[in-house]
Amino acid sequence: MSKQPDPTRRSERSRQAILDAARELVSEVGYAKLSIEAIAARAGVGKQTIYRWWRSKGAVVFDAFLALSQDGDSIALPDTGDIEADLKTVMRATAAEFADPQFEAPIRALNTEIANDPELAAHYREKLAGPVDEAKKARLRSAQQAGQIAADADLDLALELLYAPLFQRWLHRSGPLTPEYADALVDLALKALRPD
Known part of the structure; x- marks a missing residue:
């Protein structure tokens, strides 16, 4: 048969x-x-x-690039109980990815397409940016519950404080994306986010 x-x-x-x-x-x-x-x-x-x-x-x-980031597990940021250490780990990895020549050109091209194609932008928000942002905010909520971040901190704004400068530096090629730069962003953002 x-x-x-x-x-x-x-x-x-x-x-x-x-x-x-x-x-x-x-x-x-x-x-x-x-x-x-x-x-x-x-x-x-x-x-x-x-x-x-x-x-x-x-x-x-x-x-094609979305498939690389999907390994069947849900997205989660490290949670060692130390928000500073965890954010520095994530921000260093993000800076390294944006600085990687193998991914830099395709990521730039995708950003151009996303900026000019509303349907692709919506797909990007639904499939990648939205879930990743939710994972980031879940980690920040955990830090709020531990008293490491102010209870009334706007978590959407907190993400912008962390990531917008890195994205702008990358977009304009205005400086290197080093681990030291990533750490400085975390230090500055945490100064604004810590409880009084």
Whole structure:
């Protein structure tokens, strides 16, 4: 008795091949030179297969990088009980990621696409930024409960205090994204957030 092919498994293999191809190609040729045709050729699928799942190359590249961060576990920040140490760990990792040449160009390209494509921006907020921000706020809430951050601190504003300067420095290429810079951001933000 012959076994029938499973179209679901074949679709998942094609989808994964497309995501892998997009990630590889954006690193090799850059976002501007990346095309749906090149992704399809590398993945061994037709262009129509890509357009069945994604409406633009920006959406494909976003999902390719989103897949890297999804390992099946829920997002959580370290919670050792020491908010300063935990925030410095996270901010150093964030600065290192933004400074990594392998990810820097694709991240810049994605930010440009997100800025110019409201649908992609909404997808980004729903799938990545929203859940990550909620995880960050959960860690800050834990620090509030421990008395390390003021009970009335606006946690959305606290995230902006921490991350906006790092993002601005990266966006404008106005200085290095070092561990020392990440630590200084945490120190300054905690001065504003600690209880009186």
